[in-house]
Amino acid sequence: xxxxxAETYQQPDAFGHFGRFGGQYVPETLMPALHELIEVYxxxxxxxxxxxxxxxxxxxxxxxxxYEAKRWSRxxxxxxxxxxxxxxxxxxxxxxxxxxxQILLARRMGKTRIIAETGAGQHGVATxxxxxxxxxxxxxxxxxxxxxxxxxxxxxxxxxxxxxxxVTSGSQTLKDATNEAIRDWVTNVADSFYIIGSVVGPHPxxxxxxxFQKVIGEECLQQLDERDLKADAVVACVGGGSNAMGxxxxxxxxxxRLIGVEAAGRGVESDEHAASISKGKPGVLHGAMSMLLxxxxxxxxxAHSISAGLDYPGIGPxxxxxxxxxxxxxxxxxxxxxxxxxxxxxxxxxxxxxLESAHAVAYVDQLARTMRPxxxxxxxxxxxxxxxxxxxxxxxxxxx
Amino acid sequence: MKKLLVPYLTAGFxxxxxxxxxxxxxxxxxxxxxxxxxxxxDPIADGPTxxxxxxxxxxxxxxxxxxxxxxxxxxxxxxxxxxxxxxxxPILALDGLEGAAKHLKDAGxxxxxxxxxxxxxxxxxxxxxxxxxxxxxxxxxPTTTEERLKKxxxxxxxxxxxxxxxxxxxxxxxxxxGLDEYLARVRNLxxxxxxxxxxxxxxxxxRAIARQADGVVVGSALIRLMEQAEDLDDCVKRVxxxxxxxxxxxxx
Ligand SMILES: Cc1ncc(COP(=O)(O)O)c(C=O)c1O
Numbered sequence: 001x002x003x004x005x006a007e008t009y010q011q012p013d014a015f016g017h018f019g020r021f022g023g024q025y026v027p028e029t030l031m032p033a034l035h036e037l038i039e040v041y042x043x044x045x046x047x048x049x050x051x052x053x054x055x056x057x058x059x060x061x062x063x064x065x066x067y068e069a070k071r072w073s074r075x076x077x078x079x080x081x082x083x084x085x086x087x088x089x090x091x092x093x094x095x096x097x098x099x100x101x102q103i104l105l106a107r108r109m110g111k112t113r114i115i116a117e118t119g120a121g122q123h124g125v126a127t128x129x130x131x132x133x134x135x136x137x138x139x140x141x142x143x144x145x146x147x148x149x150x151x152x153x154x155x156x157x158x159x160x161x162x163x164x165x166x167v168t169s170g171s172q173t174l175k176d177a178t179n180e181a182i183r184d185w186v187t188n189v190a191d192s193f194y195i196i197g198s199v200v201g202p203h204p205x206x207x208x209x210x211x212f213q214k215v216i217g218e219e220c221l222q223q224l225d226e227r228d229l230k231a232d233a234v235v236a237c238v239g240g241g242s243n244a245m246g247x248x249x250x251x252x253x254x255x256x257r258l259i260g261v262e263a264a265g266r267g268v269e270s271d272e273h274a275a276s277i278s279k280g281k282p283g284v285l286h287g288a289m290s291m292l293l294x295x296x297x298x299x300x301x302x303a304h305s306i307s308a309g310l311d312y313p314g315i316g317p318x319x320x321x322x323x324x325x326x327x328x329x330x331x332x333x334x335x336x337x338x339x340x341x342x343x344x345x346x347x348x349x350x351x352x353x354x355l356e357s358a359h360a361v362a363y364v365d366q367l368a369r370t371m372r373p374x375x376x377x378x379x380x381x382x383x384x385x386x387x388x389x390x391x392x393x394x395x396x397x398x399x400x
Numbered sequence: 401m402k403k404l405l406v407p408y409l410t411a412g413f414x415x416x417x418x419x420x421x422x423x424x425x426x427x428x429x430x431x432x433x434x435x436x437x438x439x440x441x442d443p444i445a446d447g448p449t450x451x452x453x454x455x456x457x458x459x460x461x462x463x464x465x466x467x468x469x470x471x472x473x474x475x476x477x478x479x480x481x482x483x484x485x486x487x488x489x490p491i492l493a494l495d496g497l498e499g500a501a502k503h504l505k506d507a508g509x510x511x512x513x514x515x516x517x518x519x520x521x522x523x524x525x526x527x528x529x530x531x532x533x534x535x536x537x538x539x540x541x542p543t544t545t546e547e548r549l550k551k552x553x554x555x556x557x558x559x560x561x562x563x564x565x566x567x568x569x570x571x572x573x574x575x576x577x578g579l580d581e582y583l584a585r586v587r588n589l590x591x592x593x594x595x596x597x598x599x600x601x602x603x604x605x606x607r608a609i610a611r612q613a614d615g616v617v618v619g620s621a622l623i624r625l626m627e628q629a630e631d632l633d634d635c636v637k638r639v640x641x642x643x644x645x646x647x648x649x650x651x652x
Contacts (some may be wrong), residue, residue, distance in 0.1 A: 015521075023521050025521055027516060028538075030543075033550070179444050186567060283492060284487075297465070298465055
């Protein structure tokens with residue numbers, strides 16, 4: 001990207017459009033609430049951001065380290081690989097950066113009840129956590145299938161005092177949990193605040209969640225600077241796209257490749273994947289226009305990924321836009337490759353990644369080989385693998 | 401002015417073969433407009449009854465194009481006007497918005513209603529539809545401010561649809577609180593007729609609403625009738641009787 005392009009990157013527009021994507025496709029009932037949210041969000045004063053930063057520091061444990069994965073870099077035999085350790089955040093993933101921001105906002109708006117959707121359960125746990133912290137009732141919608149495959153996180157949410165409502169409609173995963181959360185929101189919009197877990201949904205959510213996550217990339221810039229380094233490539237897994245947007249955003253005006261890794265499930269040529277950019281078409285789901293997996297009749301297709309956090313047929317509109325303009329690129333990694341990624345960083349670095357993050361790991365393992373030893377890859381280690389132990393036990397043989 | 405009766409059905413539910421007979425029963429029962437529900441996989445504005453009907457209709461192989469073909473085939477001798485009711489994405493998939501507008505016009509639809517299309521997002525959509533003579537039917541909710549009503553009024557070319565409650569579709573007992581004030585506000589600012597729906601399940605509800613609005617929409621209560629029907633004949637009979645009862649109630 002040239003310097004002039006970089007300087008003019010200012011997205012979204014006043015209506016929440018990122019190029020041809022984004023916008024506000026929601027029932028009229030919600031529109032006044034969205035306008036109120038935009039109003040409040042755009043007029044936040046310095047005291048809000050001070051409070052937000054102080055919770056990130058003392059409660060979440062930021063800044064998270066930037067760690068050079070030396071053994072892995074050596075093994076891969078190419079570029080230097082640096083891990084942004086979002087897995088070391090309180091609750092084990094990047095998700096809490098966003099929930100801290102949104103709950104502080106909900107409090108400022110005088111809302112008394114919190115709703116959230118969750119896939120892997122990480123966003124649900126991060127929401128339940130801040131609800132406990134601020135003494136707010138919390139209802140988390142979760143697909144019945146995910147309730148089963150992420151049972152540990154269900155228990156964590158309950159222990160934190162949240163109510164978990166299993167959703168049995170449709171595919172019983174994140175998409176359907178989001179539908180149900182929106183229905184709750186439409187019904188209880190007067191007193192409830194919907195804490196969306198990724199850079200998706202109607203404007204202003206995609207921009208707002210990005211802003212609450214961009215601390216990841218901002219810290220990286222500083223941490224690289226302290227080492228006198230520049231990133232040649234930034235790589236992150238993409239479900240809805242919040243950890244990716246959070247680390248990409250501060251690099252948009254830099255001379256750095258931005259690469260999002262989607263879930264290829266059983267392969268992008270099969271029907272069982274979650275590669276919305278690679279295989280989707282423009283469409284509207286959950287309040288925004290973006291790239292969407294769908295059939296020729298505009299019915300939303302079922303996504304598949306071994307990782308519940310990537311098992312979503314859509315993607316945040318800003319990613320679709322960055323892909324449109326060529327500023328970022330997207331690749332896809334299969335279930336099997338992700339599992340190999342888990343073993344690789346576990347054995348080489350003593351870091352067990354979340355299944356979602358393992359998708360980025362698998363791609364970086366290939367990418368590093370194609371690059372020179374004086375080049376730097378920045379990988380967003382979005383979460384830790386504790387929540388995935390059941391899956392790992394099932395698929396990865398010890399000693400393998 | 402005569403009150404408007406606007407029944408809703410999910411096309412293809414409970415069976416595709418029942419589509420035409422149910423529409424005819426509604427027409428003969430005295431409907432003014434019939435909302436043809438075109439099922440979508442992710443109906444965020446619908447409660448369990450219509451969600452379930454939509455899923456069944458999709459499982460039956462119902463597609464927007466099949467519905468358009470059917471309507472084109474049997475629309476000719478119906479008295480009622482037809483409204484295409486669906487979410488934004490299946491409409492977009494009908495060859496883009498301009499393409500969709502042509503399809504709707506060819507099939508003979510009077511208007512189109514899209515619960516997840518906000519006014520902010522509707523300009524291009526409404527323009528494309530208007531170019532083919534298809535009316536964009538805007539939605540109004542209890543949360544809609546006066547300021548928004550003033551923007552909705554000028555884009556209402558046929559009638560507007562007032563949602564009775566902050567919530568999703570579904571039959572409820574009785575009529576929502578605070579409705580009088582809300583409907584009076586709509587009445588004051590809208591030059592065109594407006595009908596009210598969401599949760600109207602009995603002739604009594606319909607009668608009460610019709611006193612303050614230009615008409616009523618009945619959806620989930622009809623879907624429930626269809627669920628309970630023993631066979632097609634029974635379904636047609638029940639639907640026709642219920643529509644006539646609603647007709648009577650609002651005409652009083
Ligand atoms: C650890 C981790 N990484 C990534 C994701 C995917 O979400 P996003 O693309 O919004 O970062 C999740 C979602 O649950 C997650 O738990």
